[in-house]
Amino acid sequence: xxxxxxxxxxxxxxxxxxxxxxxxxxxxxxxxxxxxxxxxxxxxxxxxxxxxxxxxxxxxxxxxxxxxxxxxxxxxxxxxxxxxxxxxxxxxxxxxxxxxxxxxxxxxxxxxxxxxxxxxxxxxxxxxxxxxxxxxxxxxxxxxxxxxxxxxxxxxxxxxxxxxxxxxxxxxxxxxxxxxxxxxxxxxxxxxxxxxxxxxxxxxxxxxxxxxxxxxxxxxxxxxxxxxxxxxxxxxxxxxxxxxxxxxxxxxxxxxxxxxxxxxxxxxxxxxxxxxxxxxxxxxxxxxxxxxxxxxxxxxxxxxxxxxxxxxxxxxxxxxxxxxxxxxxxxxxxxxxxxxxxxxxxxxxxxxxxxxxxxxxxxxxxxxxxxxxxxxxxxxxxxxxxxxxxxxxxxxxxxxxxxxxxxxxxxxxxxxxxxxxxxxxxxxxxxxxxxxxxxxxxxxxxxxxxxxxxxxxxxx
Amino acid sequence: xxxxxxxxxxxxxxxxxxxxxxxxxxxxxxxxxxxxxxxxxxxxxxxxxxxxxxxxxxxxxxxxxxxxxxxxxxxxxxxxxxxxxxxxxxxxxxxxxxxxxxxxxxxxxxxxxxxxxxxxxxxxxxxxxxxxxxxxxxxxxxxxxxxxxxxxxxxxxxxxxxxxxxx
Ligand code: HEM
Ligand code: FES
Numbered sequence: 001x002x003x004x005x006x007x008x009x010x011x012x013x014x015x016x017x018x019x020x021x022x023x024x025x026x027x028x029x030x031x032x033x034x035x036x037x038x039x040x041x042x043x044x045x046x047x048x049x050x051x052x053x054x055x056x057x058x059x060x061x062x063x064x065x066x067x068x069x070x071x072x073x074x075x076x077x078x079x080x081x082x083x084x085x086x087x088x089x090x091x092x093x094x095x096x097x098x099x100x101x102x103x104x105x106x107x108x109x110x111x112x113x114x115x116x117x118x119x120x121x122x123x124x125x126x127x128x129x130x131x132x133x134x135x136x137x138x139x140x141x142x143x144x145x146x147x148x149x150x151x152x153x154x155x156x157x158x159x160x161x162x163x164x165x166x167x168x169x170x171x172x173x174x175x176x177x178x179x180x181x182x183x184x185x186x187x188x189x190x191x192x193x194x195x196x197x198x199x200x201x202x203x204x205x206x207x208x209x210x211x212x213x214x215x216x217x218x219x220x221x222x223x224x225x226x227x228x229x230x231x232x233x234x235x236x237x238x239x240x241x242x243x244x245x246x247x248x249x250x251x252x253x254x255x256x257x258x259x260x261x262x263x264x265x266x267x268x269x270x271x272x273x274x275x276x277x278x279x280x281x282x283x284x285x286x287x288x289x290x291x292x293x294x295x296x297x298x299x300x301x302x303x304x305x306x307x308x309x310x311x312x313x314x315x316x317x318x319x320x321x322x323x324x325x326x327x328x329x330x331x332x333x334x335x336x337x338x339x340x341x342x343x344x345x346x347x348x349x350x351x352x353x354x355x356x357x358x359x360x361x362x363x364x365x366x367x368x369x370x371x372x373x374x375x376x377x378x379x380x381x382x383x384x385x386x387x388x389x390x391x392x393x394x395x396x397x398x399x400x401x402x403x404x405x406x407x408x409x410x411x412x413x414x415x416x417x418x419x420x421x422x423x424x425x426x427x428x429x430x431x432x433x434x435x436x437x438x439x440x441x442x443x444x445x446x447x448x449x450x451x452x453x454x455x456x457x458x459x460x
Numbered sequence: 461x462x463x464x465x466x467x468x469x470x471x472x473x474x475x476x477x478x479x480x481x482x483x484x485x486x487x488x489x490x491x492x493x494x495x496x497x498x499x500x501x502x503x504x505x506x507x508x509x510x511x512x513x514x515x516x517x518x519x520x521x522x523x524x525x526x527x528x529x530x531x532x533x534x535x536x537x538x539x540x541x542x543x544x545x546x547x548x549x550x551x552x553x554x555x556x557x558x559x560x561x562x563x564x565x566x567x568x569x570x571x572x573x574x575x576x577x578x579x580x581x582x583x584x585x586x587x588x589x590x591x592x593x594x595x596x597x598x599x600x601x602x603x604x605x606x607x608x609x610x611x612x613x614x615x616x617x618x619x620x621x622x623x624x625x626x627x
Contacts (some may be wrong), residue, residue, distance in 0.1 A: 174558065174573070177556070177557045177558065178556045178557060178558070178573065180557075181555075181556040181557035182556065195501070195502055196497055196500050196501050196502075197500065198502075199500055199501065199502050199503075200502040201502070202552075206502065206503070210500050218496075295535075295559065296532050296551075296559055297561075298558035298559045298571070298573055299572065300572035301572070301573060301574070302558055302572065302573040315556075315588075316574070316588070320590070454573070454574045455575075
């Protein structure tokens, strides 16, 4: 309308500049404005203007994906602050951390926030994976987003691992030594890979430069590419999976509510509670810092960081070829194949069905009992290489126990399917639960039940 | 040419072209990763003078038979066996790379990380270590022991011909 233009021309400069930045009011008052606001703001635009009411309930997603994002943002902000003080060369790295903690206002606090957020991110991303899995959020149009999610999880772990070395204390130095030494057991490419990552034969200045650049540039850039891709895929799939009760038909026309305020207020609440928790936690507990790295003296016991304890525990039981190569590859293949197995059940019901839930509980219990039992058995009673002295240890302590475990799982799967008439989805879910709980138990054993010389001990 | 055939040809040409684009895209990605990797790789060792890669350990009679002497700057131990021969043992545990200290009371190397132990020849007494400690090469000239650090020699277990004898 020409009249409107005339009106605009007569507005004050301030008004016109403001109007060029914000198209509508920043605090929308009616529903139509609220829906517009979602579309007009870049960040809010990851959401559609309205979302299905049933997906907003907190106990559907538990806000875990959003929490991962918040933790990432906290990490980015605190990481940038740390970079002003930190110096990535062996002679100065450790002392720059001391300077940070002693002389920089809030230095210790910011380091603690960064440290704890990084650790929480691993836990939260894993819980998010569980949520997605157990609500069946990985079928059809969401298949590939599960793969993007796995890539994000890999990034989380790699970012943690490369960040761990930077403090250049004893803990970091030896954990990195142990972790990168594991690579040497990979046939053919192992040593090459190890040298590439270390930038040399040992852990030294080149390693620190490599890790610093990966940690502060490469991985953050990859996050910034993969996260929006992940979110965009969620939107393209029509939002998160619609929750259902067992027996309820999937609805294609669910009731919708306005994103503002219904979803956005909940997201804000989750973000603020999480932030408060991280801040309080970081005030109460400082990020650990050991003595400065000393390549001449390994501490006893030298440990991998906690999220690699599961693999370290496997190393104590399996030939390294299996502990660091075949078992992890099997696990990754299983995770990647999850969305592509043909199931035939509709998504959206927690644990697929009431029966699926019961089987999951049973599987978790079985794993919780069987895993420690196997650890004890291997530690004290059975010495496979001694039983089969004629065989190379790759076979006696590698292939044979590996096939036994695989056979056990296959048997368990078939038992559930044939004897207890589980659907394919329920049986796969049971195996998934079993493996996940086993891994958690191995991690717990590694973190709390291994003492000097990696002997089994009772904590306390 | 019948219309259908022409369409078919068109189609296959188009799908060929799009495959070519895909191939180019993949090639680009591979190149980027290649560049990244070559930036991570170790640099060529500087044309270091022999002096830097060699350690003069000292005259042979400074080392008692049956003794182990640490050379922290070279990251190795010089072991003199009962027979009088020398071995230069890397201090890096063959299990997962911790630094193994020599424990004289027990006459063995004991790794603090996962309790592997090695005897004076570097042989494994206790797993999980899968192999004997790596060796550095030794030369004895005019009764002076020299150790070359350019290269480690990997080995499964100790053999007599790995020893350097003074005569
Ligand atoms: C840095 C790590 C990650 C971030 C920031 C992230 C973020 C998100 C967000 C915000 C959502 C929307 C729903 C929700 O909040 O739960 C989501 C959904 C989803 N995520 Fe993630 N995620 C991450 C890692 C993962 C991992 C490890 C997986 C599993 C392999 C995964 C798979 C999925 C899938 C399949 C969906 C769609 C689920 C559905 O439609 O119900 N994500 N993610
Ligand atoms: S690193 Fe020496 S025993 Fe594991």
